[in-house]
Amino acid sequence: MRSLFLALFLRDIRLAMRRRIEALLPVVFFVVAVSLFPLGVGPEHDTLRLIAPGVVWVCALLAAMLSLTSLFAQDHADGSLEQMLLTGQSAVVVAVAKSAAHWTLTGLPLTIAAPLFGLLFDMHPASIAALTVSLLLGTPTLSLLGAVGAALTLGLRSAGVLIILLVLPLSIPALIFGTGAVGAVEAGQSSMAHYSILGALLIFTALTAPPAAAAALRISAE
Amino acid sequence: MSTSPAAIAAPHLHAATLACRRGTRLLFQDLNLNLPPGRIVWLRGHNGRGKTSLLRLAAGLSTPEHGEVTADGEPVRRSSDFRDRLVFIGHANALKDDLTVTEALQFLLRIHGRPSDAATAHAALARLEMGSRRNAFVRTLSQGQRRRVALARLAVEPGPSLWVLDEPFDALDVDGITRLNDLLEGHVARGGSVLLTSHLPLDSARLAPLEIDLDAYAPRR
Numbered sequence: 493m494r495s496l497f498l499a500l501f502l503r504d505i506r507l508a509m510r511r512r513i514e515a516l517l518p519v520v521f522f523v524v525a526v527s528l529f530p531l532g533v534g535p536e537h538d539t540l541r542l543i544a545p546g547v548v549w550v551c552a553l554l555a556a557m558l559s560l561t562s563l564f565a566q567d568h569a570d571g572s573l574e575q576m577l578l579t580g581q582s583a584v585v586v587a588v589a590k591s592a593a594h595w596t597l598t599g600l601p602l603t604i605a606a607p608l609f610g611l612l613f614d615m616h617p618a619s620i621a622a623l624t625v626s627l628l629l630g631t632p633t634l635s636l637l638g639a640v641g642a643a644l645t646l647g648l649r650s651a652g653v654l655i656i657l658l659v660l661p662l663s664i665p666a667l668i669f670g671t672g673a674v675g676a677v678e679a680g681q682s683s684m685a686h687y688s689i690l691g692a693l694l695i696f697t698a699l700t701a702p703p704a705a706a707a708a709l710r711i712s713a714e
Numbered sequence: 715m716s717t718s719p720a721a722i723a724a725p726h727l728h729a730a731t732l733a734c735r736r737g738t739r740l741l742f743q744d745l746n747l748n749l750p751p752g753r754i755v756w757l758r759g760h761n762g763r764g765k766t767s768l769l770r771l772a773a774g775l776s777t778p779e780h781g782e783v784t785a786d787g788e789p790v791r792r793s794s795d796f797r798d799r800l801v802f803i804g805h806a807n808a809l810k811d812d813l814t815v816t817e818a819l820q821f822l823l824r825i826h827g828r829p830s831d832a833a834t835a836h837a838a839l840a841r842l843e844m845g846s847r848r849n850a851f852v853r854t855l856s857q858g859q860r861r862r863v864a865l866a867r868l869a870v871e872p873g874p875s876l877w878v879l880d881e882p883f884d885a886l887d888v889d890g891i892t893r894l895n896d897l898l899e900g901h902v903a904r905g906g907s908v909l910l911t912s913h914l915p916l917d918s919a920r921l922a923p924l925e926i927d928l929d930a931y932a933p934r935r
Contacts (some may be wrong), residue, residue, distance in 0.1 A: 499824040510812040531839040571806025578773060579825050580797030
């Protein structure tokens with residue numbers, strides 16, 4: 493089980509390294525989208541500080557969606573997915589490995605880039621820390637949910653649109669509590685409650701999303 | 715992984731009154747399939763008759779409309795022991811363009827729990843005369859060369875297993891066909907079994923295939 497997970501995870505990372513420009517697209521989108529907001533909204537510190545958590549979270553959410561369509565589609569097209577389903581091990585391992593690789597290639601870089609944008613929006617250090625922690629807890633949830641959407645829409649012609657329609661509503665709780673954590677810190681309260689809910693969301697998604705994605709993958713092979 | 719006692723022989727594949735439906739169309743019905751270890755079954759039939767669908771049923775990738783495919787009496791859909799003794803090479807080669815030939819082969823061997831060190835992969839590639847291209851990227855290969863790399867998995871198989879091959883001779887040149895025939899012959903001699911489709915006539919003298927003509931099982935209207 494570990495060898496399948498590792499083989500798949502490392503292969504996805506290696507493939508991304510071979511296509512750096514494509515792999516960087518979500519992060520580039522995130523950087524560009526977030527930096528456009530101060531230009532559009534105006535340079536008032538108070539306004540920027542107010543909208544910063546929401547802007548960063550929404551852009552992270554959309555950036556994570558960008559690379560979802562190709563999560564399983566290429567493996568499906570070239571026959572790799574069939575081979576993965578025929579290993580004698582559960583398709584859940586495949587779903588977990590692909591989600592983990594997706595998070596490492598999008599969620600993790602977004603989380604690392606977020607503090608820089610906190611500075612750009614003139615956020616307080618405590619708020620920046622809360623934003624980073626909330627992204628660290630929230631982005632894996634997005635990758636796991638995204639894997640379900642990507643697996644369900646495999647082989648469909650309008651997969652891109654359907655994934656967004658399927659996954660975005662499901663990721664709204666993560667968005668609300670992610671930005672809520674920063675709001676709580678700025679209001680002088682503890683953000684622990686928000687972290688707990690984000691953590692609970694992550695645990696719940698980690699337990700339910702991979703089996704759902706695995707079932708969808710098996711159906712796609714029929 | 716292949717240390718179970720059952721790994722000594724190839725799975726005995728069996729199906730009775732098998733029917734397959736794709737969408738609304740019934741492809742074949744009342745099909746009986748018996749593949750004992752040490753034999754080759756050659757599926758024939760017109761395009762669209764369900765050859766690939768039957769291979770996918772046999773590999774446990776899809777479920778039949780009627781009947782069940784079993785390996786040593788166990789349904790293939792639920793037997794992970796069967797999957798450890800199965801090599802399925804579909805019409806698609808399952809090679810990633812951005813990997814080198816060796817990496818792509820090693821990945822396939824690794825996920826199937828086969829020996830996957832570089833030496834094994836290089837030896838397998840040499841068996842199909844792809845040794846000189848082992849560090850080339852898959853995207854630089856021709857169709858026939860890609861097929862050879864995909865088929866190199868067969869050269870690694872340690873014990874008798876079941877090979878399910880969808881048009882394995884596709885895109886291969888004369889030399890490639892000879893090399894694949896060598897692999898098939900050696901495999902059968904070891905007690906392995908093969909289920910394959912091919913629009914080219916098989917070398918009956920060397921391989922002595924059992925034939926199944928899917929046209930005979932097409933639903934009557």
